[in-house]
Amino acid sequence: MNERRGLIDAFHDLLKAVRLVKQQQPPIAPLGMLAAISRHEPAGSCHMKELAAEHALDPSTVSRAVAGLVRDGLVLRIADPSDGRASTLRLTDRGVAALEEVRSRFEQQITAALRDWTPEEIATLTTSLDRFANDLILEASR
Numbered sequence: 001m002n003e004r005r006g007l008i009d010a011f012h013d014l015l016k017a018v019r020l021v022k023q024q025q026p027p028i029a030p031l032g033m034l035a036a037i038s039r040h041e042p043a044g045s046c047h048m049k050e051l052a053a054e055h056a057l058d059p060s061t062v063s064r065a066v067a068g069l070v071r072d073g074l075v076l077r078i079a080d081p082s083d084g085r086a087s088t089l090r091l092t093d094r095g096v097a098a099l100e101e102v103r104s105r106f107e108q109q110i111t112a113a114l115r116d117w118t119p120e121e122i123a124t125l126t127t128s129l130d131r132f133a134n135d136l137i138l139e140a141s142r
Helices: 002-024 031-038 048-054 059-071 093-113 119-140
Strands: 075-080 083-091
Touching: 002 093, 031 048, 031 059, 031 083, 031 093, 048 059, 048 083, 059 075, 083 093
Parallel strands: none
Antiparallel strands: 075 083
């Protein structure tokens, strides 16, 4: 049980670290929502309801976030030709540039934090975090 308590403490520390990193970034744009929309780009665009379902968010939360991104010229809302009541989302060129800038800043901080890690340690962390996140999502959805 001690190992699990240690994991919970480490998880809390990780969440704190993520908050601190996000606070140090100038508010260019919310990385999460832009990244979520961009994951659909190769196939075209996505619906807000897809984003809400994929990321376990309330549709009203997604709607507010998207409204801000549209207002800031980072996302286009396009009428869905197959459903006139719905719209699809696509990053604008400005949105793509903002996403790349924010990602670059996060990557610089992560690279600096991992400077003393071996490639094997980074690979192990990546595999373990991915497995943990997937298992936690699976457990939460039961």
